[in-house]
Amino acid sequence: MRTQSRRASRSLMVVAAAGTLITPLAACSGAGGSGSSGGPSVNVLMVNNPQMVELQKLTADNFTKDTGIEVNFTVLPENDVRDKISQDFANQAGQYDVATLSNYEIPIYAGNGWLHDLDSYVAGDPAFDQDDVLPSMTQALTGEDGKLYGEPFYGESSFLMYRKDVFENAGLTMPDKPTWKEVAALAAEVDGAESGMKGICLRGLPGWGEVMAPLTTVVNTFGGTWFDKDWKARLDSEEFKEATQFYVDLVREHGEAGAAQAGYAECLNNMTQGKTAMWYDATAGAGSLEASDSPVKGKIGYVPAPVEKTENAGWLYTWAWGIQKASENAENAWKFISWASGKDYERLVGESIGWANVPAGKRASTYDIPQYREQAAAFADVTRDAIAEARPEDPGVQPRPAPGIQFVGIPEFTDLGTKVSQEISSAIAGRQSVDSALSKAQKLAEAVGKKYQ
8 A cells, every 4th residue: 555645755764764874985986887808897786695606607608708798796695785785876876787686675776766767678678578577576676656676586485395204204284275373283293203303493583584574474464564554553463462472482382493593594404404394484495405415305395375364475575686876887787687687597597507596486487497397396386376476565464554575665674673573583582572572562663653654
């Protein structure tokens, strides 16, 4: 539910947030103009996840060889790259032409005038085939002005992963579309099914993109919300409390050891090493579980995100490419994006690295590639359906004032979500009650909500 007053408020808040969070950078406009060889180049700032690192390795022998455009990569961990991107793009320093941005940042950055819209580039590049990009991805990367500001490198939702062999040995059946209450009962049944195995792994690590991502999807389907349509904070509502208490109890009773410090990486490691029977998290994890060297390859089943009061509960997320407005190399920047998010790049990865490594979740045609379907048979359709069914504009049971499934699409959420996550993680660690955590969290949210009322 996007109102005119909300748009105006958000634009002002982005400016205010940028003014307080960034430090000046030396002006570097046009820094990506020429490479070490004197030819054209682009500067790319990106997150250091495995698929991006693979992209970096493939660029020189493929994109640069074909186009003559040298790509200068700066690759950083997620928290660091977000900080550096916000500094450069907010100042419009122009040091980086392209950056990896998510569907959380892109609408905000676009609204503040920090990004090139991509419509003219898409129109002039029919081979890119924008219609092949999944509609939910295109929508998530579109600004409030209706223009496109990002292209997805890969997309994901969330689903439940479970050990089929452990369930079979225990005489248990995973429902095709489980509820969270069913998942909790199953977690109790398989807890200890094998030596050192816990029933489920759920993120507990502080961070708006760590524990708050899966927990917020649970809140949505339990009937809760961070804010109602009038920007009144609702973290002290019965629905939000019930969902949070359920999540905390489940991970404390049947979850991984050291849950308060476990994030995506730790849960992936636990699932790969046979230390957990179930894992609710990003669909992107399936590629690692089904990799050729994975000890659990072929042993994992995949079902949609558990629900309670909603039809669907999976989140929607993408690492996407955005072009800085200040870039003087926008044409070459688009050529890089068109290659990195294009069909040919997916085939390059499949043929040179492995089809399970393809950065999928963004194009419909990916799911028609026979080699990909063979390698990703266990999770491809469940992933595609989860992405298609995600509803970032309407993820719960009540109208929302801002889009987002596992986040609230406002600039303040990075700080608010992180602070609330610290309280939740403390409850998971047993240092305070859920009521105490949410009492503090409610006050934090009220302060943010008042700015928009």
